[in-house]
Amino acid sequence: MLINEDVLGRIFSGWTSILRKCVFRVLRVGPIPCHVAIIMDGNRRYAKRKRLEEGTGHDAGAMALLYLLVYCYELGIKYVTAYAFSIDNFKRNPEEVQKIMDLMMESVFLLARLSKVCSLRVHFAGNLQLLSADLRTAAKKLMENTAGNSNLVLTICVSYTCSDEILHAVEESCKEKTETTGRDDESVIKLADIEKHMYMAVAPDPDILIRTGGECRLSNFLLWQSCCCHLSSIFTVWPEFGVLHLVKVVLDFQHKYSYFARKKNAIMELENG
Ligand SMILES: CC(C)=CCC/C(C)=C/CC/C(C)=C/COP(=O)(O)OP(=O)(O)O
Numbered sequence: 298m299l300i301n302e303d304v305l306g307r308i309f310s311g312w313t314s315i316l317r318k319c320v321f322r323v324l325r326v327g328p329i330p331c332h333v334a335i336i337m338d339g340n341r342r343y344a345k346r347k348r349l350e351e352g353t354g355h356d357a358g359a360m361a362l363l364y365l366l367v368y369c370y371e372l373g374i375k376y377v378t379a380y381a382f383s384i385d386n387f388k389r390n391p392e393e394v395q396k397i398m399d400l401m402m403e404s405v406f407l408l409a410r411l412s413k414v415c416s417l418r419v420h421f422a423g424n425l426q427l428l429s430a431d432l433r434t435a436a437k438k439l440m441e442n443t444a445g446n447s448n449l450v451l452t453i454c455v456s457y458t459c460s461d462e463i464l465h466a467v468e469e470s471c472k473e474k475t476e477t478t479g480r481d482d483e484s485v486i487k488l489a490d491i492e493k494h495m496y497m498a499v500a501p502d503p504d505i506l507i508r509t510g511g512e513c514r515l516s517n518f519l520l521w522q523s524c525c526c527h528l529s530s531i532f533t534v535w536p537e538f539g540v541l542h543l544v545k546v547v548l549d550f551q552h553k554y555s556y557f558a559r560k561k562n563a564i565m566e567l568e569n570g
Pocket residue numbers: 337338339340341342343355358359362379380381382383386397400401404453510
């Protein structure tokens with residue numbers, strides 16, 4: 298197991314931490330994204346390349362996520378959303394599925410510790426009914442225990458696909474309208490009703506969506522929310538994603554910032570009539 302309690306101490310100490318803070322101070326002269334979303338691809342390739350035991354790539358992936366959270370906290374990025382497990386991933390070999398679920402359970406404890414260090418709030422987004430009762434209970438407890446925190450908000454998309462999220466939001470909107478108006482025709486459903494019931498209603502739309510592992514697909518992740526965000530496909534596999542990759546992505550974002558700001562304003566004006 299790669300994840301252990303010493304990790305947190307290591308991330309926050311040493312000369313690399315000082316150097317990182319200096320780089321971040323310079324980066325903060327420009328606009329900083331509010332929300333970064335990530336598709337953590339390439340864990341198995343990482344393990345294969347390093348000739349590690351099968352499944353160890355996911356351990357290293359969870360560590361990389363932990364490091365990213367600390368970098369985002371230090372840089373002032375408020376929201377991080379990670380695609381940890383899609384509904385389609387349940388079709389993988391049952392041993393690998395179990396390994397990822399166990400890892401998620403262990404991560405819950407580590408995230409609880411991190412939440413105290415950097416006032417981290419954790420959300421789990423997706424069809425949580427598909428998880429084991431133990432993991433669901435642990436996830437709900439972590440969400441409740443961190444609900445008062447506000448410096449950094451992590452949303453872990455698990456048992457998630459965006460098409461399932463949209464379907465769920467439409468169903469919930471219809472149910473709510475029927476209860477409140479007695480009408481069940483879809484003409485009374487407004488865009489705002491659906492958005493209110495999206496799992497991702499807990500965060501603003503992402504400014505940056507990163508996919509590692511060299512792929513350029515969204516794989517049913519945040520399709521609804523990513524109409525106006527900077528997409529970044531990175532060749533590096535997820536466990537090797539580090540601070541320099543984040544700095545490069547943020548610099549790219551800053552370079553294109555005025556275009557995205559104009560686009561977002563235009564969409565907001567259209568929505569507000
Ligand atoms: C704290 C927390 C939420 C932990 C999450 C653990 C974690 C990193 C899960 C990601 C699992 C996953 C399906 C990765 C995709 O890489 P892949 O297996 O498809 O890799 P490949 O592209 O090399 O096949």
